[in-house]
Amino acid sequence: MRYWLMKSEPAECSIDDLAAMPGRRVPWFGVRNYQARNFMTREMSVGDGVLFYHSSCPQPGIAGLARVASEAYPDETQFDPDSPYFDPKASRDAPRWQNVDVAFVAKTRLVGLAELRAHPELADLRVLARGNRLSITPVTNDEWRFILCQLLDADPDDVQ
DNA sequence: GCCAACGTTGGC
């Protein structure tokens, strides 16, 4: 079981939008970065924990919890000429881009960037690294546990 | 709107 932080622009798909989806899940389409894609195809497993992060918005930060709900499979939008994510170099026979499904777990309070940066325990959180632009980043067990405790207002030592 | 940082492209 691993943990991930996945960025979504709330104007595209907010945590509330995810909660309102049929089945409360959505294909994580539109990833067009090889490193992020490889996380989905090579390192994610069904059931992995996801920090749902709102980016490019007035209040960037963690907005909820989700779960990886499928193996990776070809991202439909790469084949659709009308999609902004269309990739003319992709074909059904040779897809370039993949996505997993992500399922809603909970909406949380907004944990903003300033708050995340204020905790020394999160000094190495990938999404906080200078110049980071990856839309999917790994989260360590300790980081996951610490952030959950922040959300639950609990002491990390009391939670396993 | 600015701009730092990074990924991708394409000429050589």
Add this chain to the structure above:
DNA sequence: GCCAACGTTGGC
């Protein structure tokens, strides 16, 4: 394979 130019990301 190098690297300059360009496009994109994303916080501020």
